[in-house]
Amino acid sequence: DVKVTQSSRYLVKRTGEKVFLECVQDMDHENMFWYRQDPGLGLRLIYFSYDVKMKEKGDIPEGYSVSREKKERFSLILESASTNQTSMYLCASISVGRSYEQYFGPGTRLTVT
Amino acid sequence: GESVGLHLPTLSVQEGDNSIINCAYSNSASDYFIWYKQESGKGPQFIIDIRSNMDKRQGQRVTVLLNKTVKHLSLQIAATQPGDSAVYFCAEEEKTSYDKVIFGPGTSLSVIP
Numbered sequence: 001d002v003k004v005t006q007s008s009r010y011l012v013k014r015t016g017e018k019v020f021l022e023c024v025q026d027m028d029h030e031n032m033f034w035y036r037q038d039p040g041l042g043l044r045l046i047y048f049s050y051d052v053k054m055k056e057k058g059d060i061p062e063g064y065s066v067s068r069e070k071k072e073r074f075s076l077i078l079e080s081a082s083t084n085q086t087s088m089y090l091c092a093s094i095s096v097g098r099s100y101e102q103y104f105g106p107g108t109r110l111t112v113t
Numbered sequence: 114g115e116s117v118g119l120h121l122p123t124l125s126v127q128e129g130d131n132s133i134i135n136c137a138y139s140n141s142a143s144d145y146f147i148w149y150k151q152e153s154g155k156g157p158q159f160i161i162d163i164r165s166n167m168d169k170r171q172g173q174r175v176t177v178l179l180n181k182t183v184k185h186l187s188l189q190i191a192a193t194q195p196g197d198s199a200v201y202f203c204a205e206e207e208k209t210s211y212d213k214v215i216f217g218p219g220t221s222l223s224v225i226p
Contacts, residue, residue: 004156035216040122042202043157043216090156100145100206100214104156 003027004105006091012111019078021108023091029103030096032074033058034066037088037107049074081112125223132190134220136203139184143205146179147214148188151200160188160201190222198224 007022025032031050035043035058045058047066055066063085067075074093078085088109092102126132138146144165149157163170163177163186170177176189186203200219207213 040218042218045213092156100147100162100204101159102157102214104158106154106156 004091004093004103006089006105006108008108009106010109010111012113013078013081014113015082017078017081017112019081019110019112021076021078021089021091021110023074023076023093023105024072025074025091025093025103026072027093027095027103028071029093030071031094032068033092033094033102034064034074034076035090035092036060037090043090046076078110081110083112086110086112122218123221123223125225126193127225128193128195130193132188132193132197132222134188134190134201134203134222136186136188136217136220137184138186138203138205140205140207140215141181141184143207145206146177146186147204147206148175148177148186149202149204149216151202151219153199157202193222193224195224195226198222 004025013019033048034046037043044060046064047058049055049068052071065077088107090107091105094102145162147162148160150160151157161172161175161177163179168179174191178187200221202219203217204214207215
């Protein structure tokens with residue numbers, strides 16, 4: 001059974017803090033994604049990675065960075081958290097050739113105060 | 114830019130009735146259209162996809178219809194059950210420099226026992 005896990009389900013951080021969100025998949029997938037989910041806006045792509053140490057900006061990369069040192073792990077970094085980054089963050093992975101069938105983690109609800 | 118959406122944000126149906134969730138898209142070049150289901154506290158889960166050269170595809174209790182003339186996608190759920198209560202996202206695959214999936218804002222389905 002495929003599995004994508006995220007390091008935290010709930011996180012509360014203060015404005016200006018550096019925040020790390022971790023995602024691990026056990027399916028040996030090449031491609032991994034970070035989305036944020038906000039009511040009425042669906043899922044918006046922040047960054048994705050198609051290989052170790054490779055990354056590409058998505059639609060809303062501002063204020064975020066990512067790291068992929070190992071194939072199974074993809075980290076999202078908020079360099080200096082702001083209140084408008086309060087959101088649900090979802091990690092996903094896919095195997096090559098079926099980009100539309102994404103496997104999602106349970107999400108991290110981040111609140112920035 | 115492209116958009117996927119135009120939907121009722123909430124839908125309530127009686128248990129045992131059929132549900133129809135609608136979605137409109139604007140990108141005629143998409144190759145695949147997809148439906149995801151997100152239950153409370155979980156990440157989205159792939160339900161079914163349909164390729165652009167098809168107009169109907171059936172799964173277990175679900176049917177997806179694609180009308181390319183009016184750029185309309187629908188998900189039909191037969192004999193709706195309480196376990197079907199969730200947010201449903203339509204999505205389309207956009208071929209760019211990478212395989213990108215664009216998600217709609219979602220429709221919340223509530224099943225009344």
